[in-house]
Amino acid sequence: MDHDTSRETLSRPAVVCGLAVFCCLLWGSAFPSIKSGYALFQIAAEDWQTQLLFAGLRFTLAGLMVIAAGSLTSRRFLVPAAPALRKIAVLSLLQTVVQYTFFYLGLAHASGVTSSILGSSSVFFSILLASLLFHMEKVTVRKIAGCLIGFAGVVTVNLFQAQALDAGFHLNGEGFILISSLSCSLAAIMMKRYSAGEDPRMLTGWQFLLGGLILSAFGLAAGGRIRTVSAPGLVLLLYLGFISAAAYTIWSILLKYNPVSGVTIYGFTNPVFGVILSGLILGEAGQAFSVKNLLALGFVCAGIWLVNSRTAE
Numbered sequence: 482m483d484h485d486t487s488r489e490t491l492s493r494p495a496v497v498c499g500l501a502v503f504c505c506l507l508w509g510s511a512f513p514s515i516k517s518g519y520a521l522f523q524i525a526a527e528d529w530q531t532q533l534l535f536a537g538l539r540f541t542l543a544g545l546m547v548i549a550a551g552s553l554t555s556r557r558f559l560v561p562a563a564p565a566l567r568k569i570a571v572l573s574l575l576q577t578v579v580q581y582t583f584f585y586l587g588l589a590h591a592s593g594v595t596s597s598i599l600g601s602s603s604v605f606f607s608i609l610l611a612s613l614l615f616h617m618e619k620v621t622v623r624k625i626a627g628c629l630i631g632f633a634g635v636v637t638v639n640l641f642q643a644q645a646l647d648a649g650f651h652l653n654g655e656g657f658i659l660i661s662s663l664s665c666s667l668a669a670i671m672m673k674r675y676s677a678g679e680d681p682r683m684l685t686g687w688q689f690l691l692g693g694l695i696l697s698a699f700g701l702a703a704g705g706r707i708r709t710v711s712a713p714g715l716v717l718l719l720y721l722g723f724i725s726a727a728a729y730t731i732w733s734i735l736l737k738y739n740p741v742s743g744v745t746i747y748g749f750t751n752p753v754f755g756v757i758l759s760g761l762i763l764g765e766a767g768q769a770f771s772v773k774n775l776l777a778l779g780f781v782c783a784g785i786w787l788v789n790s791r792t793a794e
Contacts, residue, residue, distance in 0.1 A: 491738040500735060501747035504728040509754025511724050512596055514717060515588055521714035522707055526589040530705030535718075536585045537697030538707075540577050542722030544690025547730055551682035559683040568675040569687045576668035576729075577692025580661045587657030598634070598752040598777055599658040605632050606666035607745040608788060615670055618742055623787050631749060631784020634777040669745055673736045681733035689725060742788060749785045753778060 490496060518524070524531045551559045561569055588596050605628040612620040650656065675684055735744045 488738045491735060497735060497739055497743065498747070500731050501744055502750055504732050505747055505750040506754050507724045507728040508600075509751050510758050511721065512588070512600075512755045513758050514721055514724070515585070518714065518717050518721065519589070521709075521711060521717060523709040528705070529586050529589070530700050530703040531707065532585045532589060532700070532705070533582060533696050533703070534700030534705035534707060536581045537693045537695070537700055539718060539721045540581065540689045540693030540725060541697060542693070542719065543725035543729075544686050544688070544693055546722055546726035547682060547686030547689060550726070551680070551686055551730075555680075555682075559680065559686060561683055561687050565675075565679050565683070565687075568671075568679065569684060569691060571671055572668060572675065572684060572688040573692040573695070575664050575671060577689060578695050580664040580668065581692075581696065582661075583657040583664070584661035587654050587661060590651055590654030591658060595655065596658050596755070598755070598774070598781075599655055600662055600755070601634075601749050601752045601781055602632065602659055603662035603665040603669075604745050604748040605784075606663050607669050607748075608742045610666055611670055611673075611741040617670070617673070618740055623790055624742065627784040627787030627790075629784075630787065631781050634780025634784070637773070637777045637780060666745075669732075669736060670741060672733050673741050676733060676737040681737050682730055685730050685733050686726075689729070746785060746788050749781050752781060 491500075518535065519526075519532070522531075522535065524535060548559050591599070608618075608624060608628055611617040612624065672681065672684065732744065
């Protein structure tokens with residue numbers, strides 16, 4: 482498939498919608514999967530060193546998967562040229578090291594349901610940063626209103642879940658998830674810029690590999706150790722690597738051929754999948770399907786509709 486054909490195909494609304502929702506389904510399954518991984522590998526909530534090591538192993542695997550798959554499909558080894566090294570370093574810092582350091586540490590101190598909803602704030606950050614800071618897209622009243630309404634859902638789930646969260650908001654829990662989301666947004670914008678002249682598969686694979694090795698080394702140096710290994714745990718770790726490899730590769734390709742807001746807006750489906758899967762897998766059904774979370778998700782859906790409206794452009 483040549484460049485023009487790829488652009489035409491991957492810019493079709495139905496294709497963008499289907500692929501983006503598939504990515505979000507995978508990401509939504511990551512929240513309960515990580516929690517389950519902590520249990521299978523017997524990683525305590527306060528053992529942040531091993532949590533970072535666990536994250537590093539996941540992303541090292543993801544990087545190897547992307548590089549291998551990309552090399553096979555392109556029939557050449559995906560080796561970054563010298564000009565791409567700085568781009569890989571920036572993406573690795575934002576998308577893997579910073580984002581997932583805060584994400585993994587935050588997830589250990591927040592429920593899977595709340596984390597999945599807070600993670601949707603990356604959509605608001607992406608749209609606002611692309612419009613107001615990087616001037617990549619037009620600022621409109623509907624986009625701003627959609628962001629504010631959707632973010633009201635993120636705030637609502639924290640303000641009115643004091644019982645579930647003990648105090649409603651903790652810096653090392655919900656706060657870290659928000660910092661992770663901001664880093665994710667910056668990474669999406671930089672991927673949009675960098676992929677204009679680079680293969681997004683190459684960028685994704687090498688930034689994951691570099692970031693995964695950094696996280697693993699830091700976790701090991703800080704004293705992190707994987708002491709409990711089982712077949713189910715290894716299968717889950719491979720699945721987590723696959724989530725990142727598949728979802729981020731597809732997502733980065735979509736960003737190459739579409740506006741940032743046109744892709745990241747589908748990130749609002751993350752909390753929907755995360756809430757449902759967390760409820761089913763983690764035994765948090767009472768919290769997942771509560772009136773409070775349904776209200777928050779209602780705000781999120783309204784934000785999607787407003788920002789995705791044709792008149793929002």
